[in-house]
Ligand SMILES: Nc1ncnc2c1ncn2[C@@H]1O[C@H](COP(=O)(O)OP(=O)(O)OP(=O)(O)O)[C@@H](O)[C@H]1O
């Protein structure tokens with residue numbers, strides 16, 4: 028088992044900066060997921076950890092050991108790739124045995140004719156077979172050991188790839204989008220299996236995905252990346268309810284968070300979509316801000332209540348116990364989306380006018396630069412630095 032420490036990691040390909048000053052501590056035995064949109068640098072960071080890529084600057088430790096310049100096979104890590112990278116001409120057993128043969132056999136012992144005759148060879152090969160068989164049983168692929176990858180389903184291939192990584196008991200498991208080739212149903216099943224595998228092995232997992240539901244369901248903590256930067260590292264629930272940045276709020280959550288542009292009229296009051304909205308923080312008047320509202324923060328309301336948005340229903344999606352209601356609000360390009368309990372909102376039709384209230388404690392405020400606006404605990408007159416910046420920008 029091992030902790031991992033990234034210190035000020037930067038990476039550029041030619042003149043293009045791909046990772047900008049990434050610092051991240053991963054605890055021993057933790058399941059940490061790197062989450063972010065395509066091209067944000069997740070695989071590059073993972074490949075640097077694996078030793079398959081070298082950082083332009085910064086330092087990396089696994090356990091107590093600084094591993095800068097240490098070759099991949101000496102890092103005590105195993106990686107499962109998106110493509111699985113299985114050898115098609117080898118059986119499942121041979122694929123899984125490969126890392127053990129590379130590690131336990133000398134160059135001479137690996138030679139097909141001479142190797143067989145060398146002393147101690149039989150004992151080593153029997154031990155390798157036993158380790159492969161035990162790992163295969165643990166992953167329920169014991170009956171597939173004699174097949175070739177071409178004769179397996181996607182899920183079985185994925186298990187073989189995990190088995191090949193697992194067989195030599197690494198201190199750290201790296202997985203780069205291992206489920207992206209599977210259909211939706213199998214993905215859900217395999218993500219539970221990987222989580223169970225983590226629980227059973229108790230080693231450190233670093234998992235890469237751009238699928239937020241994978242990140243939210245499997246991880247102890249999620250590291251959200253964007254354009255080569257680490258925006259927030261926190262447990263999944265905190266990432267959802269307490270995002271530090273508008274980009275995180277918009278990336279996490281399905282249906283998406285509704286974002287409304289607003290102007291602060293006076294302390295505690297903002298104007299958005301023709302509606303006067305009371306806001307929980309005293310942001311400087313004149314500031315341009317954004318109000319973020321999660322689907323479940325809406326409720327059906329009367330028109331005369333405070334903080335109520337009125338619009339025309341564009342679409343109603345029936346999800347069984349819930350309804351997703353898309354509401355067109357005057358002056359907003361895209362509709363807001365509310366999640367309502369079906370039993371409380373049985374008769375909503377497309378085209379009708381609807382009033383939706385917003386729970387004030389669930390309102391997320393963002394400054395013009397996307398940073399979250401939070402109440403400043405020290406002063407009675409709560410002013411956030413971000414809102415001061417946004418006012419300065421407004422004045423210029
Ligand atoms: N060997 C390389 N040479 C030049 N540019 C590269 C190289 N590898 C990656 N990049 C660039 O670095 C950026 C980050 O790539 P990376 O593969 O880390 O993204 P990612 O977050 O894993 O994306 P995805 O979700 O699509 O796999 C991309 O813009 C990519 O084009």
Ligand SMILES: [Mg+2]
Nearest residue numbers: 069070071203
């Ligand atoms: Mg990638």
